[in-house]
Amino acid sequence: MREVGVAPGRGGYQQGLAAARIVFSARSALAEFFGVTDSSRLIFTHSATESLNIAVNGLLKPGDHVVSSTMEHNALVRPLHLMRGRGVEVTFVQGQPDGSVRVEDIAAALRPNTRLVALAHCSNVTGTLQPIGEIGRLARKCGARFLVDAAQSAGYFPIDVGELGIDLFAAPGHKGLFAPPGTGILALGPEVELDPLLVGGTGSKASSPEQPEELPDRFESGTLNTPGIAGLLAGLEFVKETGLGQIAEKEHQLVEQVLEGLRALPGTVVYGPGPGAPRGNAISFNLAGQDPATVGFLLDRTYEISVRVGLHCAPDVHRTIGSYPAGTVRVSPGYFTSAQDIEYFLRALKEIADKR
Ligand SMILES: Cc1ncc(COP(=O)(O)O)c(C=O)c1O
Structure with a gap:
């Protein structure tokens, strides 16, 4: 300008x-x-x-x-x-x-x-x-x-x-x-x-x-x-x-880190492709017995972590994957996210899950 x-x-x-x-x-x-x-x-x-x-x-x-x-x-x-x-x-x-x-x-x-x-x-x-x-x-x-x-x-x-x-x-x-x-x-x-x-x-x-x-x-x-x-x-x-390859590689590692951490949290439901399947960065999950909106609110207010919760402008997707009407918590690591950021995110989730 x-x-x-x-x-x-x-x-x-x-x-x-x-x-x-x-x-x-x-x-x-x-x-x-x-x-x-x-x-x-x-x-x-x-x-x-x-x-x-x-x-x-x-x-x-x-x-x-x-x-x-x-x-x-x-x-x-x-x-x-x-x-x-x-x-x-x-x-x-x-x-x-x-x-x-x-x-x-x-x-x-x-x-x-x-x-x-x-x-x-x-x-x-x-x-x-x-x-x-x-x-x-x-x-x-x-x-x-x-x-x-x-x-x-x-x-x-x-x-x-x-x-x-x-x-x-x-x-x-x-x-x-x-x-x-x-x-x-x-x-x-x-x-x-x-x-x-x-x-x-x-x-x-x-x-x-x-x-x-x-x-x-x-x-x-x-x-x-x-x-x-x-x-x-x-x-x-x-x-x-x-390089697209380098961006994809880094994001793939972060996505795998998130998925591994989520699977280690007892009772957590992770939606979408199974382990090893090629996929994009959007990861949807729900903590056992917790409303996604509450989880998102706590991540933001207590830990300053920005995730989107609810239906993500795609209600039929939630009907398809079985998360309608509450939706999911969605996290999407990007190229500028670090492995330390993901560790912090997973620790925060564990604290939220444990407090329940
Ligand atoms: C799959 C998909 N389609 C369309 C859109 C709409 O994109 P835009 O915000 O550029 O209109 C989005 C936005 O999140 C999306 O995820």
Whole structure:
């Protein structure tokens, strides 16, 4: 903001061009990182939620059918639910108790009018990873578009949107890509055509009342969050310099440390994938006989440890894994968490469990 505090793509003055260059660099770098060959098909949004809304609203028409799962975040569930009221049929395939969605269940739900298969790559409640390669191939075979909510996996796992045949790829900047809050992306496959969710000023084709057809302008009405996008570029550069492998390795060790500690606490229920299964960082658990909200409150007020408790914007996930309605305590170690932090967290949990 101190150096380039103006909107990109509006004025032809030097500051405006400098802002546009930042946005262009970020777009190109993100497209390359995620295997999107045409960077103009990578749209900036302010969150994964906005990306999912653009995708769902822009693609579906009355009479279409969508296959999703019971493992979804409200960021996808609510737009799909809204579309139900507009004549779209939606099947939420039942997930397994460990949070996995079986490819054969997706296959069984497909119909001739299935226009979209939509699901999260990694669960924000249990860390369960879904087989997006196989599901994508299945969707393609049936002529359906494939939407991946990568909120919990972008920046955590290598993802090549082109190779995986993902038609609609939604991700936030503010999680695994270390960007400031209020940043997101939506990548569109080469054959995807959508109606825009928002229309208005794009800085291009100003004489026409029609929304431009050109990408990315078609989906980027209004002033972009240039400082956030600059932060997203810096976050991505951090990921590339550090290496996805190194980030994943460190986070994996911390996740294993948490899981081991939780299993050693008598009566603690740990949800999600079994030992050794590949997984993301979100770990959900409940202490024996304790309300998750109380545990979260004590962790915060007594130990200054921030965890999320309850339903985590994903009620159906809790119905699937058996933790509805109270939900779970969820802890998510990140790259900047240390082994000492986890030891402190586990000691705090033990004290809370022992005091009961
Ligand atoms: C799986 C999943 N999808 C979507 C979202 C929404 O992301 P955003 O906050 O960027 O809208 C989240 C956020 O936690 C998430 O975990």
